[in-house]
Amino acid sequence: xxxxxxxxxxxxxxxxxxxxxxxxxxxxxxxxxxxxxxxxxxxxxxxxxxxxxxxxxxxxxxxxxxxxxxxxxxxxxxxxxxxxxxxxxxxxxxxxxxxxxx
Amino acid sequence: xxxxxxxxxxxxxxxxxxxxxxxxxxxxxxxxxxxxxxxxxxxxxxxxxxxxxxxxxxxxxxxxxxxxxxxxxxxxxxxxxxxxxxxxxxxxxxxxxxxxxxxxxxxxxxxxxxxxxxxxxxxxxxxxxxxxxxxxxxxxxxxxxxxxxxxxxxxxxxxxxxxxxxxxxxxxxxxxxxxxxxxxxxxxxxxxxxxxxxxxxxxxxxxxxxxxxxxxxxxxxxxxxxxxxxxxxxxxxxxxxxxxxxxxxx
Numbered sequence: 001x002x003x004x005x006x007x008x009x010x011x012x013x014x015x016x017x018x019x020x021x022x023x024x025x026x027x028x029x030x031x032x033x034x035x036x037x038x039x040x041x042x043x044x045x046x047x048x049x050x051x052x053x054x055x056x057x058x059x060x061x062x063x064x065x066x067x068x069x070x071x072x073x074x075x076x077x078x079x080x081x082x083x084x085x086x087x088x089x090x091x092x093x094x095x096x097x098x099x100x101x102x
Numbered sequence: 103x104x105x106x107x108x109x110x111x112x113x114x115x116x117x118x119x120x121x122x123x124x125x126x127x128x129x130x131x132x133x134x135x136x137x138x139x140x141x142x143x144x145x146x147x148x149x150x151x152x153x154x155x156x157x158x159x160x161x162x163x164x165x166x167x168x169x170x171x172x173x174x175x176x177x178x179x180x181x182x183x184x185x186x187x188x189x190x191x192x193x194x195x196x197x198x199x200x201x202x203x204x205x206x207x208x209x210x211x212x213x214x215x216x217x218x219x220x221x222x223x224x225x226x227x228x229x230x231x232x233x234x235x236x237x238x239x240x241x242x243x244x245x246x247x248x249x250x251x252x253x254x255x256x257x258x259x260x261x262x263x264x265x266x267x268x269x270x271x272x273x274x275x276x277x278x279x280x281x282x283x284x285x286x287x288x289x290x291x292x293x294x295x296x297x298x299x300x301x302x303x304x305x306x307x308x309x310x311x312x313x314x315x316x317x318x319x320x321x322x323x324x325x326x327x328x329x330x331x332x333x334x335x336x337x338x339x340x341x342x343x344x345x346x347x348x349x350x351x352x
Binding site for chain 2: 013061
């Protein structure tokens with residue numbers, strides 16, 4: 001298979017999945033059980049994403065000091081009720097600053 | 103983008119909802135611009151893996167979901183089979199279908215507009231939309247995030263692919279801490295408000311980390327969607343999430 005075909009097939013396949021969720025009939029989504037599931041799915045997926053982005057490198061688990069310090073600083077900023085953009089700046093700033101120093 | 107059906111609301115409600123919309127715009131632009139910079143890393147990785155600049159750009163334009171794009175580039179770079187690589191990359195896009203289920207209800211978009219809206223259904227836009235206090239600001243947050251991230255992601259893909267070697271390591275700028283911090287900050291209000299949400303979050307994180315050494319990258323996150331089933335546990339835990347949200351631990 002040509003790389004171009006792989007590129008276009010990946011694009012179309014991913015688009016089809018995005019559209020598939022969005023065009024699900026409303027009466028299916030109105031079912032209380034479906035609603036509870038779809039309401040909690042973003043919480044599950046996004047937390048899993050946080051965990052994997054923080055601790056995994058491919059299939060390996062790793063503990064990267066500056067990255068974890070950046071995330072820790074983000075948690076501290078959130079506990080102090082810092083605005084969203086401040087939280088992001090603190091996370092990136094602490095990780096980048098520590099890498100510069102270490 | 104501003105709704106026109108607010109004539110019946112009071113002045114206070116208007117002020118509150120316009121403040122919520124402004125916050126949604128600010129969040130969306132922040133996420134769009136900050137996360138969009140990661141396109142540099144994708145562009146560079148794609149060209150290093152052997153894709154042409156044009157192929158890297160078309161992949162970003164059509165696919166527009168980072169995990170799948172990195173996965174395909176990884177397989178091509180590692181000399182893996184293109185059929186398996188394509189299937190794996192598309193499988194990773196599966197979580198966007200799950201997001202779509204939630205967003206369909208939140209965005210209430212109809213007809214041909216769904217064809218355009220669908221391309222914007224990704225982690226970041228879902229995170230911003232579901233973090234908003236009402237449907238209107240969720241809609242605003244979704245579109246601001248999706249459009250600003252689409253533009254940034256594609257421009258930085260081109261920049262990263264064209265000038266791959268001249269750019270430093272994105273980790274130097276702390277971008278590896280920025281990604282998870284974005285999702286953490288957006289999830290924070292929901293985690294602070296609901297006991298079921300916390301259980302789902304902890305179970306999802308444990309599942310994903312436990313599965314990471316065993317399964318190809320990306321699959322553990324999909325698997326963690328199963329943690330949402332905790333909402334169905336019988337008895338006091340699953341039954342009254344909304345009541346707990348109101349009176350639960352903060």
